[in-house]
Every structure is written in structure tokens, then in C-alpha cells.
Amino acid sequence: MEKSEKKGVIDTWIDKHRSLYAAATRHDFVVSIRDGSVDLSSFKTWLGQDYLFVRGFVPFVANVLIRAGKESGETSDMEVVLGGLASLNDEIEWFKSEGSKWGVDFSTVVAQKANQEYSRFLEALMSSEVEYSVVMTAFWAIEAVYQESFAHCLGDGNKTPAELIGACNRWGNDGFRQYCLSVKNIAERCLENASREALVEAEDVLVRVLEHEVAFWEMSRGGQ
Numbered sequence: 253m254e255k256s257e258k259k260g261v262i263d264t265w266i267d268k269h270r271s272l273y274a275a276a277t278r279h280d281f282v283v284s285i286r287d288g289s290v291d292l293s294s295f296k297t298w299l300g301q302d303y304l305f306v307r308g309f310v311p312f313v314a315n316v317l318i319r320a321g322k323e324s325g326e327t328s329d330m331e332v333v334l335g336g337l338a339s340l341n342d343e344i345e346w347f348k349s350e351g352s353k354w355g356v357d358f359s360t361v362v363a364q365k366a367n368q369e370y371s372r373f374l375e376a377l378m379s380s381e382v383e384y385s386v387v388m389t390a391f392w393a394i395e396a397v398y399q400e401s402f403a404h405c406l407g408d409g410n411k412t413p414a415e416l417i418g419a420c421n422r423w424g425n426d427g428f429r430q431y432c433l434s435v436k437n438i439a440e441r442c443l444e445n446a447s448r449e450a451l452v453e454a455e456d457v458l459v460r461v462l463e464h465e466v467a468f469w470e471m472s473r474g475g476q
């Protein structure tokens with residue numbers, strides 16, 4: 253089989269954890285955006301919590317960037333991650349303008365438990381004990397869940413409310429999809445050469461990202 257046809261280890265894990273992957277990428281909140289039934293207080297809750305998440309995600313991606321420069325052996329890895337970091341800069345500006353559009357004052361938003369736990373998980377991944385291949389797998393999964401979720405809200409037959417199209421476009425656009433594929437290719441390349449222990453850890457980290465993503469969407473139910 254040609255290399256391009258071969259199923260990578262990430263796709264094998266996604267198949268193995270198919271129902272959890274679906275829970276993370278087709279959550280009720282996401283489905284409600286797509287079918288137009290979304291409760292706007294849920295959206296505002298998500299917006300405030302995700303703004304806080306992204307502020308914590310920046311140092312995580314910066315850590316990935318440093319590792320991509322030192323540990324990867326491929327000069328292109330750093331460029332891919334730098335592109336991601338640059339788009340987080342725009343994203344923070346976008347969050348601020350969405351916050352004023354929806355009347356969400358981020359200075360008063362408090363991180364909920366699921367958000368705190370996700371941040372702690374990211375901090376643990378920044379330890380130098382964690383292998384590059386494991387960190388890259390986590391990074392891919394974090395980005396891919398948002399890409400798949402929001403692309404679903406833009407797919408054929410969607411009834412996504414006009415005022416939420418901008419949010420869906422942020423992560424559902426084709427450029428972001430391509431970027432996620434680049435990150436996936438980096439992770440796959442690293443995993444091909446990884447030790448047994450690293451593979452076990454990478455699969456575990458992938459599962460834990462999916463669980464954190466489900467818990468993150470669940471916060472939107474509170475609507476507070």
C-alpha cells in the first residue's frame with residue numbers, strides 16, 4: 253500500500269474510540285447550533301468559558317512551538333505551529349469583539365470546574381517529561397474537535413443562525429481544516445517512530461482530550 257493510503261495510528265485510535273469521538277464532535281450544543289434551536293444563554297456561557305480556555309491554550313501552544321524548534325528534526329513543524337499561534341492572536345481579538353456583541357463581560361467570567369480541569373491537564377502536558385509525540389497528539393485532538401464540530405454547523409442543510417456563522421467559520425473554515433491536517437501529519441510522523449510507552453501514553457492523552465472536550469461542551473447547559 254502507498255504511504256498515503258495507509259491508515260495511521262491516529263485514525264485507528266479514533267475508530268477504536270468512535271463513540272467518544274462522536275460525543276466530542278457532535279455534542280447536543282453543537283447540534284443545536286446547526287439545527288438553529290440553540291439557546292443563546294448557552295452560547296454566551298460557552299463564549300465566556302472558551303475565552304478563558306484560549307488564554308490558557310496560548311502558553312500551551314507556545315510550549316509546543318518551542319519543542320517544535322528543538323525536538324522535531326523537521327523545520328516545517330515550527331512553521332505549522334507558529335501559524336496556529338498567530339491565529340490565536342486573531343482569535344483573542346475576535347473573542348473580545350464577540351464579547352461586546354453579546355454583552356458578555358469577560359472580566360467577570362469565572363472558570364467553571366470543567367474549564368479548570370482542562371487547564372490543569374494542559375499544564376501537565378507542558379512538562380518536559382512528556383514526549384513530543386504525545387504533546388503533538390494532544391494538540392491535534394484539541395484543534396480537530398473544534399474543526400469537526402464547527403464544520404458540522406456549516407455543512408449542507410444547516411440552519412445555523414446568521415449571528416453564529418462567524419463563530420462557526422473561525423474553526424469550520426477550510427484553512428483551519430488544512431492546518432489541522434498538517435498538525436495530524438506531524439503527530440503521525442512522530443508516532444511512527446515512538447516507543448511502545450509513548451504510544452500508550454499518546455492514546456491515553458487522546459482519550460482524555462476527548463473527555464475534556466465533552467465536559468467543556470457540557471458547561472453550556474448551565475447557561476450561566
Ligand SMILES: Cc1ncc(CO)c(N)n1
Pocket residue numbers: 302305306394395396397398399465468
Ligand atoms: C475547549 C476548546 N477546545 C479547542 C479549542 C480550539 O481548537 C478551543 N478554542 N476550545
